[in-house]
Amino acid sequence: MDEIEIPHYFLCPISLQIMKDPVTAVTGITYDRESIERWLKTPAAAAAAAVCPVTKQPLPRAASDLTPNHMLRRLIQAWCVVNADSGVDRIPTPKSPVRRSLILKLVRDVSRINSVSLNGVALKKLEEIADEGEKNQKLMAEAGVAKAMVSFIVRCFKDVRNVGIDTALRILHLTWGPTSSEAKKIMVGENLDFVESLIWVLTIDAENTGLNTQALSVLKNVIEVANYSLIEGLNTEFFEKMVEFLRMNISPAATRAAIQILTETCKLGRSKTKIVEAGAVFELVEMELRNPPEKRTTELVFCLLAHLCSFADGRQQLLRHAGGVAVVAKRLLRVSAATDDLALCVLESIARYSGTAAVVTEMMRVGGVSKMCMVLQTDCAGYLKKKASGILRLHSNAWSNSPCLQVYLLTRCPR
Template structure:
């Protein structure tokens, strides 16, 4: 123990440990020892006597390499947080206030929860929107970094401001993501901006998602490219954004027109070894885009299109298997020319479909694989690259 405190249940804990128990999980609302109710906002009383005993013991054992624990500073109060957040609306104090808040947020989960409950998310969003409207980049980096820090503690209480001002916030974040020169650490700033954008898109209403313009998608796709240097977590956030938006309105058509299928395939080619979440999201978006003829044509025009999808089957997860097999099913059903079918043999798609029949996959996936094999078995069985006996067995088993 470094900072012993006594809960209302009468049990003494180390402050950091009991606060982690109370603030890290919303479900931990009981005393771990007595099992009595222990509300998150209940007082934790400093146990000064025990702390002095611990410090005395450390002093006595200093010759054995024990460091004396420092006297802990008082914990952050909600009143102090509220005052700091008010300072965010004072132009001359904004940068220093953001730096103070970020330092406090980095200390522990308790501080982050207090900040969210005091209205920090609304203040940060208002600050970023104000910077956008005034074309002022000063402070944006700090505000996005602070949002990224408190994000895990914020979602349950930030939906109001995010939905209320969704359109202008999206414009503000597109402005940040589209600027390649104004920020000192451009890749980090963009990674943090994608985090906020993902939260916003997940909470946005369908009407807002249907009104997204092509420039929004052009900026999102441009940030997927390697020269931007955005973090892996930022890439995942961008893919979440695309997956959540592409089913609405004409968004899927716009993405295909902007070359999204090519960008996704290139992204997956760089994804080595395959990162599970990235692959699952990429295949989910690709499935939506391949639901239209132009999307399928774009995938087939990429020399590695079918191969990339095929290689992920039985290699990543059951979700990736489902999405990849449904993409293959779309291609084989609507684009099953002799050239495309021979490409499937060459890159191992037919062999993978046969493996799906033998693997521990869902029944619906086996049925899709059977359907593809049965539909084109007459073409594939004449290919010297196909294992005729296995192909015939699985194709015939459909009937």
């Protein structure tokens, strides 16, 4: 293809590549749509009035002001066909941009009551539009698609009808990110019905990994923007269901979402108590013992453990598990700096507030004390060394008299 002379007017002035979707700006210059739209979104263009890259004249930012150059596109496609034997790939005809009016019509169709078939057709079309890329997802978010999906899911919950639920959840997941923070808060607010709807979805089919993972991901997004009154209204059954998904471990994404939901809700004291009563600490320890998860999941596990061990009931549940302290000690210096920090937070809470003679001995026996001494010896961040040193000082008398520690390690940790 390097030997073929490409007509200069086939090339985009920005990318200098053959245009796949030529569009003409109001200045009369034709560009490839992807290139000019990217140009209009650059920080330089956003900071001041956008200008045409060629003529330097003012240029509207709206994509609707770019006119498709169909004649040039057909010429390029014909040229590509003629030169196909020389290695030139044919350029497909680009899809027309999705119109806001179409999305609004589909939203109205989804919102129609007692029209299951119409709802299904509209949902499928919205899913296809969302799958075409971020641009469509942003347009859908601006048209209120996320709000329509929330209403549809709640309606299915109240009517005990699960047709279209999986599609609605996927559309909501795809359009959630581009939706404004204010719109999210208005949608969720104190909408306990929506949370209950998602919990209901999780009970539909325990074997449907995709559906449950999608529902948990959406629930995580909802909890992140929920207000305190909604979180306070969550009952014990909610937390038991989240802990159950930790136990089931249906997929790494679902497990991470469940942990993040518990972490977000445990910021309230009442919720923290309910989470502990649901057996979360025990399940987190079991997760690490059964099959150590990937790095990111372990970091989330220890983040939740650090929160739960910051009060008495959480520490008590960790100490009741025969492998609780051992798991924390084992993960120290083995996963990441973030995990090290969180593990030290757990050990500090135990040593400072639950440091009975039996607990202090247990920390020594399972290698927790040795690991903290190793933190002082390895190339760790200064704040980690300071934290480990502080913990060791709490019970230095008991630990320094033990034959389990080597003398040269103790000399690095003065009392």
